[in-house]
Amino acid sequence: MSAEVETVADKQATAGALLRVSSQKISRLMDLVGELSLSVSETVNSPDLDHTGDRTQFEAAAHRLNMIVREVQDAATELRLVPVDEVFKRLKRMIREMERQTGKRITLEVNGADTAIDKMVADRLYDPLLHVLRNSADHGLEQTEERIAVGKPEKGVITLSAAQVGSEVQIVVGDDGRGLNREKILGIARKRGLYGPDEEPTNSKLWKVIFEPGFSTAEKVSNLSGRGVGMDVLNTTMRDLRGRIAVDSTEGVGTQVSLHIPVSLAFLDCILLRQGTHLFAVPVEDIFEIVKPDAESCMSISAGSRSEMLRLRESHVPVCRLEHFYGDTLPDLAPLSDTVVIVLKAGSRLIAVPVDEVLDRQQVVMKPLSGVLAQVRASWGCALLGTGEVALVLDAERLAAGER
Amino acid sequence: MTKDQAMLAEAENLLHDDDNIDNMYLTFAIGDETYGVPIAVVTEIVGMQRIMTVPDVPRYIKGVINLRGKVIPLMDVRLRFKLEERAYDDRTVIIVLELSGSPVGLIVDRVSEVLEIADDHIDSARGMGGGESQGLVQGLGRVGENVAIILNSEMLVSDVELSMPEAVSA
Known part of the structure; x- marks a missing residue:
């Protein structure tokens, strides 16, 4: 899928050519396109077709038909794509709230906001992303004094970036905070029986436990996070969207949580x-x-x-x-x-x-x-x-x- | 008639139609018994077609069919009622219902007709025996000499294990 979502500039330039179409109509079209492609392949593969004679003409026509159907499929899928910025914009508004609640100063950097994603996916991304973002603000970033003490800039930076890789969209939430503490997480994971006392899982494996339901290393439960409930929302949504989660972290440097989601669910x-x-x-x-x-x-x-x-x-x-x-x-x-x-x-x-x-x-x-x-x-x-x-x-x- | 009057008359007709639909039942046969479901939940009636099996469903769900791009699970009503299975023949049909927003196809021995049964011709099925608190049988519709067993169609797809009221299966 080589979908390009129109940028704001494009929109202004061709304002007259843009249509507002209800999502139901597009869903209907998608359903029909699905049925069309099924019918075409049913016809082309029909057992009634004579397989004995020369079928060159037929094969060529069938091939062309299949190509067209595939293109119609892609075009219809594109109709439902929106820039991921729709979600990012809503998240941006939450940053000030998080600053107020944590007493930390936060800069949000956004990259790849024009990455295209299925509207159905975009609509479901807000809640899980908000939880990841809250976790970064709450647990990831240090308090201002602590940052100054270790020689980091006063203001914590959270990056929110999106990019299309193959048929997947990768959304990464990164922070320049204290990073994940291996000892602490491994300790809790062992206490909860996720790993034996002698097991030494690799970091990338270990970090995944932070997504286990109810897993929280936060000493005190804050208003923002630490109840371990947010991660459940993240897990459920990612499962529904057929997505994957990966975590990368370096102690003292920061943590990146990346969500890999298929561009289209159709x-x-x-x-x-x-x-x-x-x-x-x-x-x-x-x-x-x-x-x-x-x-x-x-x-x-x-x-x-x-x-x-x-x-x-x-x-x-x-x-x-x-x-x-x-x-x-x-x-x-x-x-x-x-x-x-x-x-x-x-x-x-x-x-x-x-x-x-x-x-x-x-x-x-x-x-x-x-x-x-x-x-x-x-x-x-x-x-x-x-x-x-x-x-x-x-x-x-x-x-x-x-x-x- | 003025335009307004015409519109009023039409609206009343529509209302009346709705009333009618409420009292209309599609009847079908399972063995010697006649059953009825409200016509309002019936989407269409189709002939038997190739069934594709699906794992992890109760025995009375025979599988699914692909009806013009819609996946419709099929319930063998005989099996749902714990009656003996019977081979499908050319009179076997699938009655597609829309229940709580999801489609389901009922495999029945044959369809009979659409009947209008007024509410006062339907005897309550309460106290008909059988241990089930929320009954599958909503009532017995009297149509001339005959009786149509009106089903509570939502119950068909509920998880509750069925035991047919003895008065009916006898």
Whole structure:
């Protein structure tokens, strides 16, 4: 997606050419475009087509049609893109409030405010970003005296920047404060049983615990943050938006929290899988590797709840059987070596999901699960396939969390 | 008639229409029994089509269909009522309902007709036995000699385990 959002200058120059369109109308158009692309691929792949004769003309026309559909898809997606500045502007207004409440002096620097993002995503970003920002102001930045003592400028700096990287938007909230305290965080993480007393996780792994629900190192709970509730909002939103969170911190220099979010929620690049009678789809960015295991790389552990492991070069990856997870009654499981195993990235971990068949890679239209389908676990939603079929889009992280 | 009068008459007609819809029921058959759902919740009726299975749903949810780009979960009403399963035939249809903002398709043996049943022709299902406090059966509609069992359609999709009131299943 090479979407450019018009800048203010553009808007003024072409003021007469701008239209205000309700978001419902655009959603309707998006739905129709989705249906159009499905119908086209249904037509082009129709089993009624004669496959014997010379189909050069047809193939060429079908190819052109597909190209056009893809372009219409992109153009329609672009309609819903807005500059991330919409959110940033609202956040800017909160800075003075934070200065008042913390008694710290803060400068907010904003970069990449014209980065384009799906309006639906933008609308949901405010609350989580506000929490990250509050955390930076409250825990990240030092009090003025402390800053002067360590030779930092009196005014703390919080940077809010956005940039598009591939099909993702990265939003980074950084501060030039005291940074995360490894000892303190590791101490609490151990106390809460997240790490054993001898475990020494790498920094990038350890920092993630600050997003655990209820995790707070703040000695006193302030008005702004420290209750550990804000991070829940962040986690929930990021999960809904299919985003990822990363933290980078250097003691004494500052902390950066970055949110990686897909630019658009409308279309999803997926690999399609078949397991038994069910069809599943997995977003390509969640796939670590697809392997055809041989007998040596499969290991089953009878102790406990009869779990399986897959050896992947030097490491062992826990196997998550979809049949088990979803409680389908299947007495005999196919031996691992008879399946194709999709190794999925579930946060910082990997899980191995055996399936009967890997089918295809497709751009799918995703629909939320509603009504009686809302209870289906570990899924982002339903994917409508070009063939008219429906597949369940798997959420690797929730799949991994649910196994135990 | 002046323009205003015409508008008034039209408005009244519309109101009247609404009243009518409230008393209209789409009836369908499950075995020998006739059931009815308020026509207001019915979106459309479609023939049986290819069902795609979905994991993690109760047994009576047979899967989903893709109806012009909409994913519609299908409930086999026989299974929901804990009756024995029956192979689908050319009279089996799917009645698509919109319940609490979400679509659901009911697989029924066959559709019958749309009936108008006035409220005073519907006997309350209260005290009909069966342990369920919030009943699935809203009432019994008398239509001439016959009786249509009016369903409380919201209950169909609720999580509550169903036990059919004995008076009905007998």
